[in-house]
Amino acid sequence: NAGVTQTPKFQVLKTGQSMTLQCAQDMNHEYMSWYRQDPGMGLRLIHYSVGAGITDQGEVPNGYNVSRSTTEDFPLRLLSAAPSQTSVYFCASRRAGTYNEQFFGPGTRLTVL
Amino acid sequence: SQQGEEDPQALSIQEGENATMNCSYKTSINNLQWYRQNSGRGLVHLILIRSNEREKHSGRLRVTLDTSKKSSSLLITASRAADTASYFCAASTGTASKLTFGTGTRLQVTL
Numbered sequence: 001n002a003g004v005t006q007t008p009k010f011q012v013l014k015t016g017q018s019m020t021l022q023c024a025q026d027m028n029h030e031y032m033s034w035y036r037q038d039p040g041m042g043l044r045l046i047h048y049s050v051g052a053g054i055t056d057q058g059e060v061p062n063g064y065n066v067s068r069s070t071t072e073d074f075p076l077r078l079l080s081a082a083p084s085q086t087s088v089y090f091c092a093s094r095r096a097g098t099y100n101e102q103f104f105g106p107g108t109r110l111t112v113l
Numbered sequence: 114s115q116q117g118e119e120d121p122q123a124l125s126i127q128e129g130e131n132a133t134m135n136c137s138y139k140t141s142i143n144n145l146q147w148y149r150q151n152s153g154r155g156l157v158h159l160i161l162i163r164s165n166e167r168e169k170h171s172g173r174l175r176v177t178l179d180t181s182k183k184s185s186s187l188l189i190t191a192s193r194a195a196d197t198a199s200y201f202c203a204a205s206t207g208t209a210s211k212l213t214f215g216t217g218t219r220l221q222v223t224l
Binding site for chain 2: 033
């Protein structure tokens with residue numbers, strides 16, 4: 001199993017550009033999440049999904065959209081990139097249920113100029 | 114807002130010593146989890162303790178949970194250089210068991 005995969009690994013955008021960060025998992029996990037990690041702030045939840053067709057906002061959703069058309073994929077879209085969105089983005093997945101660990105992807109390092 | 118706050122922010126010890134990291138959280142939890150992150154990598158799950166448990170062991174890891182104080186601690190015994198990483202606590206809350214992460218402790222283990 002590949003686990004959780006993310007593409008691209010690195011990306012540089014100009015302010016105002018849009019892009020999609022890809023995330024896929026092959027573990028048939030119901031739950032998927034997107035986090036951003038900034039220095040000294042730990043990980044903050046952007047959006048999450050508890051199953052195909054169901055998404056919800058996390059702690060810092062502004063400027064980001066998500067959709068979940070299949071169990072495997074959970075793309076994160078930046079609508080109009082801003083320098084404040086410079087960060088490392090992590091996708092994670094886990095099985096449904098209260099006591100299941102999350103599996104993380106390797107991350108995407110995004111710089112917005 | 115951050116659910117978990119950790120201390121210390123950074124910890125430097127010698128190989129063979131024990132390392133203790135502490136985490137405080139703000140609201141009622143379903144469980145509390147600890148993750149490790151090596152530099153430039155994704156997070157790896159270490160251990161999960163349920164809200165009705167007080168202590169849990171896994172290899173060289175020992176986790177305690179005090180729900181009355183809303184705090185947890187992670188003890189790594191007989192540290193090795195390979196334990197050098199950042200360690201994060203994550204509080205699981207709500208019906209969707211969302212995870213809210215602390216700010217992390219950077220552990221440096223020297224030979």
